[in-house]
Amino acid sequence: MNWFVAAFLSAFFAALTAILAKIGIKNINSNLATAVRTIVILVFAWGIVFFQGGIKEINSIPKTSLLFLILSGIATGLSWLFYFYALSVGQASKVAPIDKLSLVLTIILAGLILKEKISLPIILGGLLMSLGAILIGLAK
DSSP states (O other): OOOHHHHHHHHHHHHHHHHHHHHHHSSSOOHHHHHHHHHHHHHHHHHHHHHHHHEEEEEEOOOOHHHHHHHHHHHHHHHHHHHHHHHHSSSSHHHHHTTTTTHHHHHHHHHTTTTTOOOOHHHHHHHHHHHEEEEEEEHH
Protein backbone atom coordinates (compact mmCIF):
# COMPACT_ATOMS: atom_id res chain seq x y z
CA MET A 1 0.00 0.00 0.00
CA ASN A 2 1.40 3.41 -0.89
CA TRP A 3 1.28 6.56 1.25
CA PHE A 4 -1.66 8.07 -0.65
CA VAL A 5 -3.96 5.09 -0.12
CA ALA A 6 -2.93 4.91 3.54
CA ALA A 7 -3.55 8.65 3.98
CA PHE A 8 -6.97 8.40 2.31
CA LEU A 9 -7.92 5.47 4.56
CA SER A 10 -6.75 7.52 7.55
CA ALA A 11 -9.04 10.37 6.45
CA PHE A 12 -11.96 7.98 5.95
CA PHE A 13 -11.58 6.44 9.41
CA ALA A 14 -11.07 9.89 10.97
CA ALA A 15 -14.37 10.96 9.40
CA LEU A 16 -16.06 7.80 10.65
CA THR A 17 -14.55 8.48 14.09
CA ALA A 18 -16.27 11.87 14.22
CA ILE A 19 -19.66 10.42 13.37
CA LEU A 20 -19.37 7.44 15.73
CA ALA A 21 -18.02 9.64 18.53
CA LYS A 22 -20.83 12.18 18.13
CA ILE A 23 -23.37 9.38 18.49
CA GLY A 24 -21.50 7.73 21.38
CA ILE A 25 -20.81 10.90 23.36
CA LYS A 26 -24.49 11.72 23.81
CA ASN A 27 -25.30 12.29 27.49
CA ILE A 28 -21.83 11.40 28.84
CA ASN A 29 -18.84 13.45 29.94
CA SER A 30 -16.48 14.16 27.03
CA ASN A 31 -13.40 13.28 29.11
CA LEU A 32 -14.91 9.91 30.04
CA ALA A 33 -15.68 9.30 26.36
CA THR A 34 -12.07 10.11 25.47
CA ALA A 35 -10.82 7.71 28.16
CA VAL A 36 -13.01 4.86 26.84
CA ARG A 37 -11.80 5.53 23.29
CA THR A 38 -8.20 5.58 24.50
CA ILE A 39 -8.53 2.18 26.19
CA VAL A 40 -9.87 0.69 22.97
CA ILE A 41 -6.99 2.20 20.97
CA LEU A 42 -4.48 1.01 23.58
CA VAL A 43 -5.69 -2.60 23.41
CA PHE A 44 -5.98 -2.46 19.61
CA ALA A 45 -2.50 -0.99 19.03
CA TRP A 46 -0.71 -3.31 21.49
CA GLY A 47 -2.61 -6.27 20.06
CA ILE A 48 -1.18 -5.47 16.62
CA VAL A 49 2.33 -5.08 18.06
CA PHE A 50 2.13 -8.45 19.84
CA PHE A 51 0.52 -10.18 16.83
CA GLN A 52 3.24 -8.94 14.47
CA GLY A 53 6.02 -9.80 16.92
CA GLY A 54 7.18 -6.20 17.28
CA ILE A 55 7.33 -6.30 21.09
CA LYS A 56 10.91 -7.62 20.95
CA GLU A 57 11.99 -4.28 19.42
CA ILE A 58 10.82 -2.21 22.39
CA ASN A 59 14.24 -2.10 24.05
CA SER A 60 15.86 -0.84 20.85
CA ILE A 61 13.89 2.43 20.72
CA PRO A 62 16.40 5.29 21.00
CA LYS A 63 15.84 7.62 23.97
CA THR A 64 15.33 10.62 21.69
CA SER A 65 12.69 8.75 19.69
CA LEU A 66 11.00 7.64 22.89
CA LEU A 67 10.93 11.22 24.20
CA PHE A 68 9.32 12.53 21.01
CA LEU A 69 6.85 9.64 20.90
CA ILE A 70 5.85 10.45 24.48
CA LEU A 71 5.45 14.13 23.62
CA SER A 72 3.42 13.14 20.54
CA GLY A 73 1.23 10.98 22.76
CA ILE A 74 0.61 13.91 25.11
CA ALA A 75 -0.26 16.13 22.15
CA THR A 76 -2.61 13.43 20.81
CA GLY A 77 -4.30 13.12 24.19
CA LEU A 78 -4.83 16.85 24.44
CA SER A 79 -6.14 16.94 20.88
CA TRP A 80 -8.63 14.16 21.65
CA LEU A 81 -9.81 15.80 24.87
CA PHE A 82 -10.52 19.09 23.10
CA TYR A 83 -12.00 17.31 20.07
CA PHE A 84 -14.43 15.25 22.15
CA TYR A 85 -15.41 18.31 24.16
CA ALA A 86 -16.05 20.24 20.92
CA LEU A 87 -18.12 17.31 19.60
CA SER A 88 -20.12 17.18 22.82
CA VAL A 89 -21.19 20.82 22.50
CA GLY A 90 -21.05 21.38 18.73
CA GLN A 91 -22.19 19.86 15.46
CA ALA A 92 -19.89 17.20 14.00
CA SER A 93 -20.25 18.80 10.55
CA LYS A 94 -18.79 22.04 11.95
CA VAL A 95 -16.35 20.65 14.52
CA ALA A 96 -14.57 18.30 12.10
CA PRO A 97 -13.61 20.97 9.50
CA ILE A 98 -12.20 23.26 12.19
CA ASP A 99 -10.31 20.31 13.66
CA LYS A 100 -8.88 19.67 10.20
CA LEU A 101 -7.18 23.05 10.30
CA SER A 102 -4.54 20.81 11.83
CA LEU A 103 -3.62 20.11 8.19
CA VAL A 104 -2.66 23.73 7.65
CA LEU A 105 -0.93 23.97 11.01
CA THR A 106 1.04 20.82 10.14
CA ILE A 107 2.22 22.43 6.90
CA ILE A 108 3.35 25.53 8.80
CA LEU A 109 5.08 23.53 11.54
CA ALA A 110 6.70 21.20 8.98
CA GLY A 111 8.24 24.23 7.32
CA LEU A 112 9.35 25.87 10.56
CA ILE A 113 10.50 22.85 12.58
CA LEU A 114 11.30 20.16 10.00
CA LYS A 115 12.55 22.64 7.38
CA GLU A 116 10.36 21.04 4.71
CA LYS A 117 10.02 23.02 1.50
CA ILE A 118 6.68 24.82 1.28
CA SER A 119 5.96 25.54 -2.37
CA LEU A 120 3.42 27.95 -3.83
CA PRO A 121 0.88 25.17 -4.59
CA ILE A 122 1.13 24.00 -0.97
CA ILE A 123 0.61 27.56 0.29
CA LEU A 124 -2.40 28.06 -2.01
CA GLY A 125 -3.86 24.68 -1.00
CA GLY A 126 -3.38 25.54 2.67
CA LEU A 127 -5.13 28.86 2.19
CA LEU A 128 -8.03 27.18 0.40
CA MET A 129 -8.31 24.52 3.13
CA SER A 130 -8.32 27.25 5.76
CA LEU A 131 -10.96 29.26 3.96
CA GLY A 132 -13.13 26.16 3.44
CA ALA A 133 -12.86 25.06 7.06
CA ILE A 134 -13.71 28.54 8.34
CA LEU A 135 -16.65 28.90 5.94
CA ILE A 136 -18.08 25.54 7.01
CA GLY A 137 -17.39 26.18 10.69
CA LEU A 138 -19.12 29.56 10.66
CA ALA A 139 -22.05 28.50 8.43
CA LYS A 140 -25.52 28.85 9.95
